[in-house]
Amino acid sequence: MATKTNSGNFFEDYSVGQILTHAVPRTVKMGERALYHALYPARHALYSSDQFAQDCGLPFSPLDDMIAFHVVFGKSVPDVSLNAVANLGYAQGRWLLPVWPGDTLRSQSEVIGLKQNSNGKTGVVYVRTTGLNQHDEAVMEYVRWVMVRKRDVNAAAPETVVPDLPNAIAAADLVIPEGLDFSNYNFDLAGEPHRWGDYEVGEKIDHVDGVTIEEAEHMMATRLWQNTAKVHFDTSARPDGTRLIYGGHVISMARALSFNGLANAQMMVGLNGGAHANPCLSGDTVRAWSEVLDKAETSAPGVGAIRLRLVATKGGAPFDLRGEDGKYLPSVLLDLDYWALMPL
Template identity: 70%
Template sequence: MSETLSKTNPGNFFEDFTIGQVIRHATPRTVTDGDRAVYGSLYPTRFAVPSSAEFAASVGLAPHPVEDLIAFHIAFGKTVPDVSLNAVANLGYAELRFHRPVVPGDTLSTSSEVIGLKQNSNGKTGVVHVRSTAVNQRDEVVLDWARWVMVHKRNHDAPAPETVVPELADVVAPEDLIVPEGLDFTGYDFTAAGEPHRFDDYQVGEKIDHVDGVTLTDSEHQQATRLWQNTAKVHFNTEARPDGNRLIYGGHVISMARALSFNGLANAQLIAAINGGAHTAPAFAGDTVYAWSEVLDKAETSAPGVGALRLRLVASKGRDESMTLRGEDGKYAAGVLLDLDLWALVPR
């Protein structure tokens, strides 16, 4: 009997990655207004720019862009079969910049370069750093970012590679933020947007309790993960984790926290960059997610009427009215699910 060659993709394990390796991810994905509609059904988002074509046009954005995070989820999902199909967990993000708004009809393609490798001391897993770039059908960069993920080894006896840990910036410098072409907040309609608060109303060090909470469900998080074509086994297959639980996709928590932040940050219309982020604890169906933000910094931009707020967006399991990020031991406080550092564009 002739040998049967496998035609299926088992995903890459830690020893399959090499420094400098470039991976072009399948499959290009065209964004539609359906993505906008389903996103709104999954997350309680109410930001005026992605919600209203008329509002978006009034601030210089026409055609009507979708939520920034739709582009992130689609681009991230493309990387999963090659980078994190055999992951233990996605560990963090850095240096993410949104280069231009995405509109229905744009087709996104993603590639990644391996920029770091470090085998863990247990010899069973390792951390892979990649820098990923998503482009549209005109080969224009839409967003790029670095992330690191813990991946299983196929063969525990395989030799460890030379350790390479990339140096990543703690924050995207304000002068490196990309403001969408034509964005103009000088005629901003605060009534339509939902809140009166502008750039000068926020102070560095201020914390904002976003008050509202949403209980996560298996059906919604699996629908979201399939929408972004994220095939990571831990999100669907109860046999992929020893505890038998389906892990909530970290991006689902990011979008939930971003949507919840509307209450207090309704005018933080666009995300310009994500400086860094960590999924600090797993989330599962039945957990109720709340969010709070801290203003870390403020910066002017060259766009008319547009300022930038650097925000720490924190998602927690259960509401924490004290808004505590870390305990006295320096470790993340119990219940913290997400620690995300981002720049958002607001009216001045």
């Protein structure tokens, strides 16, 4: 009898140019926001208040940028990373349209690179994933690369194709939501007085606060995003018997913690690059710091773009990133490079 279950794709199942249509579209509403704000200390004003968003030129408050990311990402997991050892990095991410309560999101990916590892047991798969709404409009896109197990270690290695990924998205290529206007921005209600002009390239900000990751909330989050990667649920999927915390959970936690010092970095619009430097496990206390990498003006009234490095850690001194050997310190969980929108 033929099996009807799906064990997921292994490294040798991928080919460059392959299109993966991911199953189960999802309609997102205010329940996603309520759960998101329960899981993370998220409190950026644009995603908390319809009135604040309307005063900024939007019809009402969109869903948090990372809700869109998690839903789009989660759709891709059964086809891309069900048998992953680790999600290694991101590049060329852009939020193209706000996601409104009631939108239905689906995802598709194109395989753009393959590279077998020297151990012959795993390989790296590069995909460009696009999230679409019910109107077939792209709401976001990003590239990620994943280390995936081989089903058969004796399977021939594919031709190595590693995509050329620019270090950053040009500020001119960022998409500003239609109507966004920070001319009458209310700094008191936003929570901090610091505007775009108050930040200097090279400045570093310690976000001070920390949150200890618990298994229960991580399990709730990965189920919320319908992320089925085995390493997040099945402790037998990792040699050490631990449950790996979903990297996106760390991104959202760090982004929420960055409110303290970057409360006016309201909207994420670009994901230049990112690396999950070390695994995050239950019981780790996540802290965060940021560095200002670049700034640019935009065509939207009162709106500036700020490029930030967001680093999540599980210990160590603030602003420590790499050792003398150039490698990430063991305390570093996440190194994320992104663009955000901030009032001038």
